[in-house]
Amino acid sequence: MDYHFHEENRKELYRSFPENSLFICFAGRILPQSADAEYAFFANRNFVYLTGLDGAEVHDFIFLARKTGEAVEETLFVLPPDPMAERWTGRRLKPDEIQARSGVAEILPLEKFSAAFHAAASSGRYQTAVLDLWKKNAEDPDTEAHRFAARLRTDYPFLSVENCHRQLCAQRTIKKPCEIAAMREAMKVTRAGIEAMMRASRPGMYEYEYKAAFDEALTSRGVLVPAFPSIIAAGENNFCIHYYSYTGQAKDGDLVLNDVGAAWDGICTDVSRSWPANGRFSPRQRQLYECAYKTSQHMFSIIRPGMPMADVDRLCHQYCGGLLREIGLLGEKEAPEKYMWHGGAHHVGYDVHDQVDMSRPVSAGMVFCVDVGIYVEEWGIGFRLEDNCLVTGDGCQNLSAAIPRSVEEIEAFMAAR
Numbered sequence: 001m002d003y004h005f006h007e008e009n010r011k012e013l014y015r016s017f018p019e020n021s022l023f024i025c026f027a028g029r030i031l032p033q034s035a036d037a038e039y040a041f042f043a044n045r046n047f048v049y050l051t052g053l054d055g056a057e058v059h060d061f062i063f064l065a066r067k068t069g070e071a072v073e074e075t076l077f078v079l080p081p082d083p084m085a086e087r088w089t090g091r092r093l094k095p096d097e098i099q100a101r102s103g104v105a106e107i108l109p110l111e112k113f114s115a116a117f118h119a120a121a122s123s124g125r126y127q128t129a130v131l132d133l134w135k136k137n138a139e140d141p142d143t144e145a146h147r148f149a150a151r152l153r154t155d156y157p158f159l160s161v162e163n164c165h166r167q168l169c170a171q172r173t174i175k176k177p178c179e180i181a182a183m184r185e186a187m188k189v190t191r192a193g194i195e196a197m198m199r200a201s202r203p204g205m206y207e208y209e210y211k212a213a214f215d216e217a218l219t220s221r222g223v224l225v226p227a228f229p230s231i232i233a234a235g236e237n238n239f240c241i242h243y244y245s246y247t248g249q250a251k252d253g254d255l256v257l258n259d260v261g262a263a264w265d266g267i268c269t270d271v272s273r274s275w276p277a278n279g280r281f282s283p284r285q286r287q288l289y290e291c292a293y294k295t296s297q298h299m300f301s302i303i304r305p306g307m308p309m310a311d312v313d314r315l316c317h318q319y320c321g322g323l324l325r326e327i328g329l330l331g332e333k334e335a336p337e338k339y340m341w342h343g344g345a346h347h348v349g350y351d352v353h354d355q356v357d358m359s360r361p362v363s364a365g366m367v368f369c370v371d372v373g374i375y376v377e378e379w380g381i382g383f384r385l386e387d388n389c390l391v392t393g394d395g396c397q398n399l400s401a402a403i404p405r406s407v408e409e410i411e412a413f414m415a416a417r
Contacts, residue, residue: 001265003103005178006052009171013050014065014072016167021128022120023164025050026144027061044143045266045350046132046168051076051102054266057093062113063104066120075116076102080109121156129156133163134355166357172349173356174365179267179349180390183367183399186227186264187271187388191403193217193260194273197232198404199417203252203277207232210256211246218262227268228352231259234277238382239375241342250277255285257383261352268352270369271400272386279414284379286407287327292372292385293406295320299370303389303396307362312345312370320372329376344371348388366391367399 017023027047031039041059048054051063053076062077079085079092086092095107108116120126129152131145142150149161175183196217197210210232218226233243234250238257250256254277261269274289276282281289298319303312321336330338347354347368356366368391373384388399404413 001052001178001182003052003101005176006050007103010050010065010072010074012171013164013167014067016164017067017130018128018162019067019069020126021067021130021162022117022126022159023063023065023067023130024117024145024148025063025132026148027053027058027063029144030059044132045355046165048266049168049172049350051104053093053098053102057090060110062110064113064117064120066126068125073106074104075106075108076104077108077110077113077116080111121152121159127158127160128162129159130162130164132165132168133161134165165355169355170357170360172354173347173360174363175349175367175390176365178265180365180367182265182267183269183348183388183390186223186262186267186269187399187402189218189221189223189262189264190260190269190271190400192221193226193262194258194271194403195413197256197258198273198275198410198413201250201256201275201277201279201414203250203254205250205277206246207234207237207248207250208246210234210250210258214258214260221262223262223264227261227263227270231257233257236380238274239377241373252278253282255381255383259384259386266350268348268350268354269388269400270346270348270352270386271388271403272371272373272384273403273405273410274383274385275404275410275414279417280411281407285381288329288374288376288379288381289383289385289407291320291323291327292374292383294323295372296370296385296387296405299372300387300389300396300398303362303370303391304394305362305364305391309345309358309360309362312362312368313343316344316370316372320374324374339374339376340372341375342371342373344369344373344384344386346371362391364391364393370398 028044030041041056064075066073193214196213200213234256235254237248257274259272317336324330347356371386375382390397404410
């Protein structure tokens, strides 16, 4: 990503602020795991979206913007050089590298943040402090932004605290050309990973062996970790929607389900494919898979700008439910949800479940999943077919269409191994 992209993201955000306001954004901190071990650092996605700074070396970074009228001053507070710390935990970014990636001109040591913020807050020029205050659940632990907001209410009660999370969601709803280009690159890597698993597939193979094939395909292409924890399951494990154990074994006649993705420049993909471990669908597997495939094809034929976003899931279930009734599996008065356990129209971007404005109708530039899952426990068959849909000016495009997805494509690919 060019720094101009992140610079424009910041400018759009500033336009939503009051005239005299302070904006504070945190990259996040490394979390303890056990004893003296720590979890791998994962930067706050809105911090990455606004600054272009990602990776293990940006932990603890703080971004401060001071808006006076229409003018904005920006500063990044970063970890300073420390030869001893770098000997243990790796090289730290230099100011010129940070400037080149973010477009922020002023780079100061992290230790100067408190004094700089106090000077700005107590100057009398600012009335509002803006932060990204989001939690998935109210009982979740406070983020650094929440803790800072609490401190503001105590130490700077004259500052009004505002939450910009909704504005950030609105901005992230429509993908810019560079984001779509990054997603296309990520999709090439995702395709390589899925095809590597299909190529290696055989009865008796363990789920962790499939995962190893996927991971090797990614790392050999410079993608060191997947976009999200891979879901790779076989047989009965397919009935756990978010399955991460990787300990099962694919038996002859089992379907292998995967829900995986690579990321490129921080932009995620999210694709599900399912195939028979032995390379050939059984009659029942084929019958159900055709229902999912026809539903997916139908959805890609009708998605276009102006459609209510909620209709993507609703029409998907409605159409697939009709096909399940045609084959006699679903009763006339039974809801599709009996066998379709989840929706699948979540947006994809800097997060695999991207934080966007879900109230907005389908619009050009959106990228979201079309995910058709069918789970029939009495037949021992569960799978999903999930693709990434890019909305265009007059319709949509399947970004993952090149990854084998029809019965014929899957069987032909596996027969040619």
